[in-house]
Structures are given as C-alpha cells and as structure tokens.
Amino acid sequence: MPIALVIYHSKSGHTKKMAEAISEGICKTEVSVTLIDVADAKVDDLLNADAIVLGSPTYYGTMAAEMKRFIDDTVKLHGKLQGKIGGAFSSSGMLGGGNETTVMSILEALLIHGMIVHGHSRIAHYGPIAVGDPDTKAIEECSKYGNMIGELILKLAK
Numbered sequence: 001m002p003i004a005l006v007i008y009h010s011k012s013g014h015t016k017k018m019a020e021a022i023s024e025g026i027c028k029t030e031v032s033v034t035l036i037d038v039a040d041a042k043v044d045d046l047l048n049a050d051a052i053v054l055g056s057p058t059y060y061g062t063m064a065a066e067m068k069r070f071i072d073d074t075v076k077l078h079g080k081l082q083g084k085i086g087g088a089f090s091s092s093g094m095l096g097g098g099n100e101t102t103v104m105s106i107l108e109a110l111l112i113h114g115m116i117v118h119g120h121s122r123i124a125h126y127g128p129i130a131v132g133d134p135d136t137k138a139i140e141e142c143s144k145y146g147n148m149i150g151e152l153i154l155k156l157a158k
C-alpha cells in the first residue's frame, strides 16, 4: 500500500487539527497515512513515503523555525525525494496574516527537492489554510485536500 506522511508543527493545536483532517482525507483512499509531530519526525522516514505533506503555523509570514530546521535537515536526502508528491498547509492568526506565503515557502522547498505539487482550482489553491482554530469549512477543505493527495498517489502508482 502506498504511504503518505503528514508532518506538522503546532503550539496551540490549530495546525494539528488541520493535519488530522488532511490525514483523514488521505485515509479515505487506499493509502496508508502516518501523522507525525515534526519534533518526532526523522528525515530518513521520508525515503519510504510516496507523499509528504508538511504543515506549520504562520510565524512572521513564513514557516516556524521547527519546520524550517526539519526541512534544512533534509539536505542529506537531496536528490532522493525527486518525483514524490508534496503538499503544504498553514494556520495563521489573522486573514492576510501570511498563511499563503507560509504554504508557498514550504512548497518552494519541496519543489527544490523535485517533488510534485498538486494545486486546486476550487478550494485554497496552494494548500489548506485556516485562520486560528480551523472552522468547519477549513476542516472540510483539509479533508478534501487529503483526499486529492491520496487519489494522486494512486494515479501515479498505476
């Protein structure tokens, strides 16, 4: 069964709720999902994954230092993540607070790894975003996004 990793950092739980909803969405497909706090994530775990989805709260318009540290540590795998599926999500404190720039900052790193990123034409285009505690709409979008990632994994595995 293909494997997806959803790795997040979250201090007050908002990004974690998003991570859980994305994982549930992926679970609806025939894909195995592991949800990991970035503090417990091992860079080498990425090697066996078909998809890697990273989430961070927005800190000064970009990802939290904990997620940046993890991404910087992935340099030891540089070239080995090419062709895997990548995704990103973020929770900010306010609308216009930089959640999209945070998603983009994570996606930039994943693209530099040579990963495949799936946008969406109807819901948050770059990846799920939420303001504060994710509301029902944000949770639904996270679940839809997870489902889309799962479907893409299966499509590329054919």
Ligand SMILES: Cc1cc2nc3c(=O)[nH]c(=O)nc-3n(C[C@H](O)[C@H](O)[C@H](O)COP(=O)(O)O)c2cc1C
Pocket: 009, 010, 011, 012, 013, 014, 015, 016, 056, 057, 058, 059, 060, 061, 062, 091, 092, 093, 094, 095, 096, 097, 098, 099, 131, 132, 133
């Ligand atoms: C150091 C720090 C910097 C932050 N910077 C921003 C920011 O630039 N824009 C914003 O909208 N919210 C900002 N916030 C608020 C968080 O993004 C927001 O509370 C988020 O929902 C926290 O997610 P979490 O519950 O997963 O930790 C900041 C919070 C902290 C602690």
